Amino acid sequence: MASFQETFLQPNNSVKKKSSGIMGYDVPEGMDIRGRYDPEFSKILTRDALQFVADLQREFRNHIKYALECRKEAKMKYNNGGLPGFDPTTKYIREGEWVCASVPPAVADRRVEITGSVEREMVINALNSGAKVFMADFEDALSPSWENLMRGQINMRDAVNGTITSHDQARNRGHKLNDQTVKLFVRPRGWHLPEAHIFIDGEPATGCLVDFGLYFFHNYANFRKTQGQGFGPFFYLPKMEHSREARIWNNVFERAERRAGIEKGSIRATVLIETLPAVFQMNEILYELRDHSVGLNCGRWDYIFSYIKTFQAHPDRLLPDRVQVGMTQHFMRSYSDLLIHTCHKRGVHAMGGMAAQIPIKDDPAANEAALELVRKDKLREVRAGHDGTWAAHPGLIPACMEVFTNNMGNAPNQIHSMKRQDASVLDEEDLLQRPRGVYTMEGLRLNTRVGIQYLAAWLTGVGCVPLYNLMEDAASAEISRVQSWQWLKYGAELDGDGPGVKVNLDLFGRVVEEEMARIEREVGQEKFKKGMYKEACKLFTRQCTAPVLDDFMTLDTYNNIVMHHPIGSSRL
Numbered sequence: 136m137a138s139f140q141e142t143f144l145q146p147n148n149s150v151k152k153k154s155s156g157i158m159g160y161d162v163p164e165g166m167d168i169r170g171r172y173d174p175e176f177s178k179i180l181t182r183d184a185l186q187f188v189a190d191l192q193r194e195f196r197n198h199i200k201y202a203l204e205c206r207k208e209a210k211m212k213y214n215n216g217g218l219p220g221f222d223p224t225t226k227y228i229r230e231g232e233w234v235c236a237s238v239p240p241a242v243a244d245r246r247v248e249i250t251g252s253v254e255r256e257m258v259i260n261a262l263n264s265g266a267k268v269f270m271a272d273f274e275d276a277l278s279p280s281w282e283n284l285m286r287g288q289i290n291m292r293d294a295v296n297g298t299i300t301s302h303d304q305a306r307n308r309g310h311k312l313n314d315q316t317v318k319l320f321v322r323p324r325g326w327h328l329p330e331a332h333i334f335i336d337g338e339p340a341t342g343c344l345v346d347f348g349l350y351f352f353h354n355y356a357n358f359r360k361t362q363g364q365g366f367g368p369f370f371y372l373p374k375m376e377h378s379r380e381a382r383i384w385n386n387v388f389e390r391a392e393r394r395a396g397i398e399k400g401s402i403r404a405t406v407l408i409e410t411l412p413a414v415f416q417m418n419e420i421l422y423e424l425r426d427h428s429v430g431l432n433c434g435r436w437d438y439i440f441s442y443i444k445t446f447q448a449h450p451d452r453l454l455p456d457r458v459q460v461g462m463t464q465h466f467m468r469s470y471s472d473l474l475i476h477t478c479h480k481r482g483v484h485a486m487g488g489m490a491a492q493i494p495i496k497d498d499p500a501a502n503e504a505a506l507e508l509v510r511k512d513k514l515r516e517v518r519a520g521h522d523g524t525w526a527a528h529p530g531l532i533p534a535c536m537e538v539f540t541n542n543m544g545n546a547p548n549q550i551h552s553m554k555r556q557d558a559s560v561l562d563e564e565d566l567l568q569r570p571r572g573v574y575t576m577e578g579l580r581l582n583t584r585v586g587i588q589y590l591a592a593w594l595t596g597v598g599c600v601p602l603y604n605l606m607e608d609a610a611s612a613e614i615s616r617v618q619s620w621q622w623l624k625y626g627a628e629l630d631g632d633g634p635g636v637k638v639n640l641d642l643f644g645r646v647v648e649e650e651m652a653r654i655e656r657e658v659g660q661e662k663f664k665k666g667m668y669k670e671a672c673k674l675f676t677r678q679c680t681a682p683v684l685d686d687f688m689t690l691d692t693y694n695n696i697v698m699h700h701p702i703g704s705s706r707l
């Protein structure tokens with residue numbers, strides 16, 4: 136097999152060019168790095184790694200643009216009254232008798248997976264956590280600033296090398312890896328997010344190709360030796376809407392494997408089914424990735440967000456208060472059951488999702504109640520046939536582990552024991568059924584407080600925060616945003632907690648003002664003044680009152696965290 140150096144360091148005639156002045160990155164032809172120069176970052180942004188990213192971008196950019204155009208077309212169809220559904224032209228895939236490549240032994244048992252951003256201490260804690268897998272997140276849990284992304288890549292490299300350490304000076308505490316660590320999966324950003332600090336041929340790079348490309352380039356060889364038992368690296372793939380997007384990932388993987396000289400099928404990925412259109416494409420997505428798949432996951436928070444977004448022009452499908460849209464609603468249960476049936480039919484893992492509860496430090500009774508909710512959620516998942524689940528915090532791992540182990544015993548998964556044949560009859564009506572529940576003023580207030588505080592954190596580089604004893608990230612905060620937009624747009628009647636009142640601009644304005652005052656009281660004047668709450672409030676208000684719904688909260692907001700050097704901040 137060709138060595139890493141031989142395979143990647145092919146001669147090229149590109150002009151050696153340093154960007155960003157005297158101290159600059161050594162970039163290949165057609166590439167421009169507009170992010171801050173840092174000697175540590177330059178060990179990630181090597182010329183050859185950048186060339187690899189540029190090659191991916193050049194080969195796949197038109198496919199990505201086409202896939203994003205198709206999303207727009209689908210949106211138009213839904214906005215004109217259409218409903219998502221199964222595609223008659225791919226019935227042969229849904230009904231065919233095929234299976235995915237067999238599961239790599241290294242990740243046969245995934246009963247508890249901890250997730251977290253790629254921040255250094257969190258990475259070390261997650262790898263030491265005693266879960267089976269750590270999903271290191273460049274997506275929902277990360278604010279994609281240049282600093283976060285580059286430090287995240289450094290942290291991933293050091294994690295795979297087994298050399299990652301950190302020292303917290305303020306607390307005089309060190310972090311280092313235990314002898315036993317968990318298996319690493321990396322979640323790159325979704326297709327929709329650009330990387331505005333790296334330009335290729337005059338255009339911002341595609342965020343996920345930067346995340347994937349840099350991580351793969353630097354780590355694939357070590358990963359396969361130390362983590363993957365000959366397989367890997369392993370990925371989670373977010374926010375896809377159609378199997379054509381999975382086909383692009385499959386082609387990216389095959390290209391990377393060829394360039395690295397490793398066998399086809401080395402790279403493995405779990406796809407999050409977290410958009411409403413994707414639930415009708417689960418077989419097709421697995422089929423596209425059949426040589427590279429290691430299952431599907433119920434990304435329940437983005438799924439709820441996507442339900443609202445897909446039905447943005449359907450006032451008869453308003454969702455009730457966010458807290459009432461749980462996994463026991465018929466459409467959510469149907470999605471999880473069909474996902475299990477589909478994955479097990481195709482021989483791969485059906486992963487559960489994230490309960491939003493996190494440990495409550497200063498109130499044992501409330502903490503026990505939160506833990507009980509997590510246990511209940513996990514029990515539902517394992518009994519339904521899921522092979523594993525997500526935990527948002529190390530403190531939840533023992534409870535999740537206990538529930539799964541009590542029900543699965545020593546078996547690494549339930550792929551062959553829980554076929555869920557009964558779920559094969561679930562149809563469009565089950566998957567789209569209108570959720571039941573009430574619309575309340577408290578729901579609107581909570582959405583406002585959560586949306587503003589999440590955005591305020593995101594603007595300062597923090598992509599996941601504890602709010603009101605729950606985990607909030609880009610996916611859960613999106614629900615708050617689009618729900619507020621939808622209630623406002625259609626004048627939802629809030630009658631769940633008193634006499635009915637219709638949401639309108641006046642009411643929403645008052646709610647925003649009052650909730651800002653409450654946030655100030657809750658966080659304290661000093662933190663409020665130093666923080667980005669006012670900016671966040673402006674962004675949230677604009678997004679909720681926009682005549683046309685923004686596709687993603689993070690797209691417009693991204694312009695606020697782009698920092699071009701040496702010029703200063705810049706809009707795309």
Ligand SMILES: CC(=O)SCCNC(=O)CCNC(=O)[C@H](O)C(C)(C)COP(=O)(O)OP(=O)(O)OC[C@H]1O[C@@H](n2cnc3c(N)ncnc32)[C@H](O)[C@@H]1OP(=O)(O)O
Pocket residue numbers: 249250251252256257258260261272275276436437489493494526527528529599600601605606607608610611
């Ligand atoms: C919808 C989705 O996409 S879900 C997936 C994306 N979301 C996530 O991954 C959420 C990950 N979780 C988190 O980010 C955090 O747990 C939060 C923000 C929810 C709570 O954070 P905090 O309030 O800071 O937690 P807390 O103070 O209890 O942390 C205590 C310790 O646990 C660690 N910790 C907390 N969560 C995690 C985690 N997910 N992974 C590893 N370590 C963690 C902290 O680093 C801290 O360690 P230290 O004592 O060594 O400094």
Ligand SMILES: O=CC(=O)O
Pocket residue numbers: 275407409433434435436437438488489610
């Ligand atoms: O990514 C997970 C989700 O629930 O969204």
Ligand SMILES: [Mg+2]
Pocket residue numbers: 275373407409434436437610
């Ligand atoms: Mg998600």
